Amino acid sequence: MAKWTCVFVLLFSGLFSCGEKEDIQSSRGSIEIYLTDAPAAFDEVNIDLRNVLINFTDSENSGWQSLDEVEAGQIDLLNLYGGIEKFLGSSLIESEKITGFMLVLGNDNYLVKEGMEYPLFAPGAQQSGLKIMLNKPTAISQDFEYILDFDAMASIQYDQQNDQYKLIPVLRAFERGSGGSLRGTILQKDVFTYVSIIKGADTINTITNSDGYFFMGGLAAGNYVLSVSPDRKYQKLMLDDINITAGNNIDLGVISLSEKPNTGTIAGKIVPASVSTTILLANDLDTINTINGQNGDFLFEQIEPGIYDLLIIPEVNSNYENKIISEVEVIAGDTTDLGVIQINKLNRTGQLIGKVAPASVDTRVAAILDSDTTFTTTQNNGDFYFEQLEEGSYTLWFDPIEPTDYLEGFLYDVKVNEGKTTDIGNIKLSKK
Structure with missing residues (x-):
């Protein structure tokens, strides 16, 4: 009799333990995960979803477990916008803290742009998964829904060096209703x-x-x-x-x-700003002109949409070349900013030659025009020459280098003309 009593007690005890587990299980809340997306300038962005995991532990590197009801396969993220969501899976809540979520991707990720398909390389997602860390306290007996917001536009980068698109995920997670x-x-x-x-x-x-x-x-x-x-x-x-x-x-x-508006604007800046210029804007139908301001800025307003040529004409005697910028597009309601436009000096050059005496004095010669200075040195026979000096009126500076017992000298208002050679003859240095 005692033997049967013992068996009965053990059996009853086992049934009680099982019922206790069911009560604990039923008192736990659940968490459901959904995926949504922000837009991208592509036709499709397809990710190869392999698994979705959740972590209730204190470690970011361990404790990851799969959600229930995960449907592996490809998801076009660009179908998930404007409030559209995809159910990813669910789990019973196992602790009072959610550490984070993880998306694990396969190798078949790709995007479609202008009808062409391109592989989408996602090394982090394929090796260690895409982790979204929360570290958020959670009531173990309540039900929750979380949204994973995948920003496709910010997540896709073009690697020009390797000619490939990469997925560098930008995600955020938030509780529904929070x-x-x-x-x-x-x-x-x-x-x-x-x-x-x-x-x-x-x-x-x-x-x-x-x-x-x-x-x-x-x-x-x-x-x-x-x-x-x-x-x-x-x-x-x-x-x-x-x-x-x-x-x-x-x-x-x-x-x-x-x-x-049905007209547009063109803006830009001429450099150097000190050069006064006339700017013409022309197409087959019309020609409009303006001038640059003191800081080089110019602006055309209320211009009909179309394609124009821009002609920049520096003032006479400025020694700067005209410049043409072709196929400037004017778009209704927009400003076409041409940025900084550099104009170049005219190639109006001449030569300057002369001879320093005594020839035995090694002499540096400088040709000075406004803020520009060009240097040369005398040869063994005292000759010196400058090639391709800009047209203008120069000051010449003669600086004896060796021996040092000669005085420096200046020669003013030396004219250099385009295409001609100016010979200043002999320059005699004076001793100190």
Whole structure:
């Protein structure tokens, strides 16, 4: 009888232990992970998702475990924008802290640009995974949803040296319902529009969907600037002082874009600025002229869109060449900034020759024109010469080097003319 009693007690004890585990299991919350994306200037950005992991430990290097229900395969990130999400997997919560998430990618990553497919090299994601660290306290008995926001545009870099595209991931993770959110609708829904929200050095991007709608969630509290950048036909729009607070969901409503003006502007700067110039802007139909300001700046406003040639004409006797800049495009509503334009001096040169006596004195000769100085030295017979001196009126400086018992001398207003040789004859040095 005692034997049967013992067996009964052990069996009962085992059943109790199993029930206790089920109660503990059922009291644990769960976490679900979703993926969304910001836009990129490509047709497709496909990642080869192999696994999604979560970490509840205190270590970033160990303790990673796979989520349940992970569907491995390719995901086109550019399909996940404007509030569209993809479920990645789930897990029961195992501790009161979530250390982070990890995406593990395979080798078949690629992007499509203008109909052409290019491999997308993602070394970090293939070797050690893409880690998004949180280190966030978590209630073990509650359910959570987290969004992984993958910024495809910021994540893709072109390696010119190796002629390949690289995936250097830019991701952020936020709990659904945390922080604040921002949404709105662009009235011109057929207009391809980038939407960015900016706080200091941080920028979060998205694009509008086919209905003109945009959404950005998980925004930290603070003051933001919203930038709306439509295609060429419409003007860029900036909205300042958008105050995001935790739990505050701001709806900007319908935003109407303004068309750009039907004329454009051309700007630039002539260097050296001290040279007065006339600037002509011409095409087959019209010629417009202006002059540069004191600092070299020039501006053409209200110019009809089209392709123009720009002719820069320095003032007479400035010794600077004309310059032509061809195929300057004027776009309605935009400013074409030509930047700094360097004009060159005319190649108006002549020669200058002479002879220093006594010839035994090694002499340095300087030809000075305004702020420019050109040097030469005498030969054994005392001869000296300058080739390709700019046309102008020079001061010559004679500086005896050896022996040193001769005085330096000057000769003023020596004319050099284009294409001619000026012979100043014999220059006699005086002893000290």
